Amino acid sequence: MITTKTTIPWWRPETGAEEREMVLRVLDSNYLNDGDVTTEFERRMAARLGARHAVAVTSGTTAIFLALVAAGVAAGDEVIVPDLTFIATANAATLTGATPVLVDVDPGTLNMAPDAFAGAITGRTKAVVPVHVSGRAAPLEHILPLARDRGVVVIEDAAEALFSSHAGRYLGTFGRAGCFSFSPNKTITTGQGGLVVTDDESLAVRLRQLKDQGRPVRGTGGNDVHASIGFNFKLTNLQSAVGIAQLDRLDSRADRLKKIYRGYRDGLAGVGQIRVLPFAVDRGESPQWVDVLATDRDRLVAFLLEHDMHCRPFWYPLHTQRPYRRPDADFPNAMSVADRALWLPSALSLSDDDVSAVCTRIRQYYQR
Ligand SMILES: Cc1ncc(COP(=O)(O)O)c(C=O)c1O
Known part of the structure; x- marks a missing residue:
């Protein structure tokens, strides 16, 4: 029998003493920007996920956007996206200049339907973004071989699938890159934040340049050498401190x-x-x-x-x-x-x- 009337939330971010302690340490260091703490967060996430590289960025949306840009997606290309996902997946594709091509889902899993993916591939298809909705694996056993045969890059939207595994590996580590979100309703939050993981060294270098004004390495902001054009999508030490504190849990x-x-x-x-x-x-x-x-x-x-x-x-x-x-x-x-x-x-x-x-x-x- 139900006797009390307490709020049962749909979701509530959890932070505590560890987060406060880590954030205070960053404040004391006076290096609030993307620095050693973010590098440590990236290192730990890559190790835990079993990926070679992890690049921290400002959100899950920017993670998908940068992964697509780094993989060469641009105006004139098509990117296949499921019809049932958070709009960020399609927006990230649109913002590259490419055209997102929506495909139907499997009503039993709410994930991209393999047949719909197969039917949507054209000569202009450059990438597909399978989404692991609610942490449930998209049908990778269908998508990966077909994408490989047709020369389509797979960028996983694993925003909702941190540390969810499939066939012995973590989701987000199957495609050319996998993208995660640390927004407040995710298993780990940094307030806002995101991460791209990849085993591809050249993609990781490109991602680092894209997230920081085309600089291959962190610079002074003055006499830096800029290899290419880039954005400013850096994740600050303050945010990464919150993320690191949550990793233990x-x-x-x-x-x-x-x-x-x-x-x-x-x-x-x-x-x-x-x-x-x-x-x-x-x-x-x-x-x-x-x-x-x-x-x-x-x-x-x-x-x-x-x-x-x-x-x-x-x-x-x-x-x-x-x-x-x-x-x-x-x-x-x-x-x-x-x-x-x-x-x-x-x-x-x-x-x-x-x-x-x-x-x-x-x-x-x-x-x-
Ligand atoms: C499936 C999916 N893709 C992308 C995103 C975008 O992530 P963010 O809100 O961190 O930009 C989210 C979550 O918010 C999501 O649920």
Whole structure:
């Protein structure tokens, strides 16, 4: 029985004494810019992910954008992107000057549908950006060989898939580059922040130049040698300090998220109106948030909110957004899930009792 009325958040960033301590150290050092702390953050992330290089940038969006630019994507090219993703994936492609080509998704996983990817490749296709939605692996066993055969560069959008593994490797390490986000609703946050990982030395050099005015190495801002044109997408030591402080808690966070997923999966088993989308947690896949397909979604969300349980409805399919408008008929699968998909409360702070309270309320809603 539910007796208390405490807020059950959809997500809540967690920071504490370690973050404060690390940030204070950076303040005391008086080197707030992208420096040794960011280099250390990159080194640790590369080591943990099993990638040769990691380049920290200002956000997941800039990570994808720079990875595409570094891979040579430019005006006149096409970049294949799934219709169901955060708009950043398509925006990053558009901002290179290329044309994003939206493709339909698999309604069982919400990830890019392999057939749709195959059907969208043209002579102008330069890259594909598979997105690991909610931390669930995109169908890489189909995408990677086809992309290789057709000369298409794979840049993974692993913004929601930090330390989620697939076939024995971390997502984000399969393509030419993998991109992560450290925005506040991710497993690790730096406030805003992002990372590109790659095993390709020349791509890493290009990424470093692109993120810092074309400088191959950190300079003085005065008598520097600029090898090329670049942006300023540096991640500061202050932000990296927050990221490093959270790294130690990664395993416990991933375990917690898996437990929350199992709680919903088991707690909602047999409720015909809601389908908890599966994660291969026993094989290392790690949910970022728990996603479901729910009948009467919007009213369910409102009902849960009345009980202080916060959900997040899914993104609208990109083809319905003004910059990317296309006919609904081209995206039957995305349309079939668009008004049913939502993320259940998945905050790291959720107790097992919180998860079962949400399940109880959902059962109660559908029994009315
Ligand atoms: C799938 C996906 N791609 C890209 C991004 C962009 O990341 P950021 O917000 O750090 O720019 C996000 C998250 O916010 C995301 O969920």
